[in-house]
Amino acid sequence: MNLESIKSQFPIFQQKTPVGKELVYLDNASTTQKPDCVIDAIADFYKFSNANAGRGVYWPATEVTGRVVDIRQRLAKFIGAARPEEVVFTHGVTDALNKLALAIFGGSQKREGQVLVSGMEHHSNFVPWQMAARHGSLPFKVIPLTDSGAIDMEAYAQLLKEPTSLVAVSAASNVTGIGNDISRLSQMAHNSGALLVVDASQAVAHQPIDVRQWDCDFMVFSGHKAYGPTGIGVLYGTYEVLVELNPLAYGGGMVQEVNESDTTFRMLPHRHEAGTLNLAGIVGLEAAIAFIEKQGIANIQAHENALYELLRKKLNEVSGVAILGRSSSLQCPVVSFTVEGVHPHDMATYLATEGISIRAGHHCAQPLMKHFGITACSRISLACYSSGQEIEQTVDQLKEAIAFFR
Ligand SMILES: Cc1ncc(COP(=O)(O)O)c(C=O)c1O
Incomplete structure (x- = not known):
């Protein structure tokens, strides 16, 4: 270095x-500072190739559409996802977790079992789950920490003896920096039939991320904590879970057909990406990933x-x-x-x-x-x-x- x-x-x-x-x-x-390559990528996008993605058949719309496809692929590789459709663009971690909590617990699908979060969570990975559990009349419990601030694994195992629908934990604390053994937390959650959500906000710029090795159902991060721009983030979900999930939001770009009586939705990942994406953010995020990979x-x-x-x-x-x-x-x-x-x-x-x-x-x-x-x-x-x-x-x-x- x-x-x-x-x-x-x-x-x-x-x-x-x-x-x-x-x-x-x-x-x-x-938030991290931004290198020239990120700032230039954003400026160049607006200067030389600005158009909406996934809509127009003219240049530069076609170029932007192709870039989003390529960048999604690159991001999938960066986080170890099996397929690019497992990468959903969001406006950041807070946006992603709020939408995810609503999509999981707010729809017509009735979920059973308590919701667990760890005691070290950022409010963004705590309050949305607390509110979603309340909305679904499900118990919401906090996994206790040890005196040194790590997740108390025995207490976690004990909590998992009760029916559990979801566990939300961070890859690393934004206060103590303590990292969690995600693979183990995931295995234990899955053995109890619960989904595992990982908040990788504090990991993404500092350690390799491999969602398949973690075996998590969902993982979120924000671009701005990894040398990228604000207002862009990634929600990873396994194909099997994302395809069944209620759309994260409704609107343009994510529908198959709209009728007065009902609406059908597009395939992944578009099903979860309503409205115009933060295209400059996506381009800036790619430059940030390239910066990290170069170092x-x-x-x-x-x-x-x-x-x-x-x-x-x-x-x-x-x-x-x-x-x-x-x-x-x-x-x-x-x-x-x-x-x-x-x-x-x-x-x-x-x-x-x-x-x-x-x-x-x-x-x-x-x-x-x-x-x-x-x-x-x-x-x-x-x-x-x-x-x-x-x-x-x-x-x-x-x-x-x-x-x-x-
Ligand atoms: C661990 C953790 N989770 C979530 C967030 C929220 O991220 P954002 O503000 O990008 O939505 C942060 C930001 O500080 C964080 O450190």
Whole structure:
């Protein structure tokens, strides 16, 4: 990994922050920065080949239609899907999970059995299931976590003894970075006859994804957390499950025939893609995947893992800092912590004056905050352009902030 070359591809780093400092961007779990190739792909699409897809028979409509087909194929390969029809474009994880929850539990098909989510879930993979379960009058339960913040597998096995319709878990927590053993969670869910939904928001830019190895029924991710644009995401579902699923939304592009008495729907994947797709987003997402593949996900993972260990070591050396959670299982490069006597928002504000972007708050994971007995924490999250020097600088400034506030 040539860090200098990688960073030079991100225009945001070629300028100073309004306070005249270099930008040290450590909020990648929220969204990553965008390389030139992604920005250019989007601009080129609008400049040179803009038209709607799947409708017109003229150029450039035909070109755009063909590109969407090719990109779907590329994405299927990227996530290990068996068929391109298993890739459904969405506007992102929140959009996908809300639509999925409605499609699974809101239709005429009556589902039986409780709905389980883990205690480490982002609200986007928690509230839609909670509301869907309520709508279907099904029990909604939270899989407990261990003291270190990992899923309590014994408690999970115990919960699965009750009839279960669906289990929703993240591949990795956006707070602790703890990764879950998806294959095992999936096997256990399937043995109980439940569907398994994986929120891969925090995995997609940091580790290889193989939905067939995970053996999940659904997997979602957002492009913007993997160097791609906002407003585009992928919902993967196995062909067998997607073909039976109520459409995610209704409208143009997804119908076979509309009559006053009824409507029939197109085959996969169009059945689930109502309305004009975010075409610029799709093109930008392809460029983002190409960017990741060019660096090599294994190289990115090795680089980020080394930085992650350095970050934990440095933070552990600071008196009063308490890191949230630890697991020996696969993790993504996210470290959250509290600092005795310093509010997370004060810490983030102090660091911002030095050009350092970290996050403070509950990180859309209030059940997890409650598990740790806190209301907020600070979070540092890394990406392929992060460096050891940035970590040293951040921890030095953090020590100064502690001295200042105490
Ligand atoms: C684990 C996790 N799930 C879901 C989301 C929601 O993603 P989006 O805002 O792209 O819909 C996030 C975003 O922070 C996340 O970290």
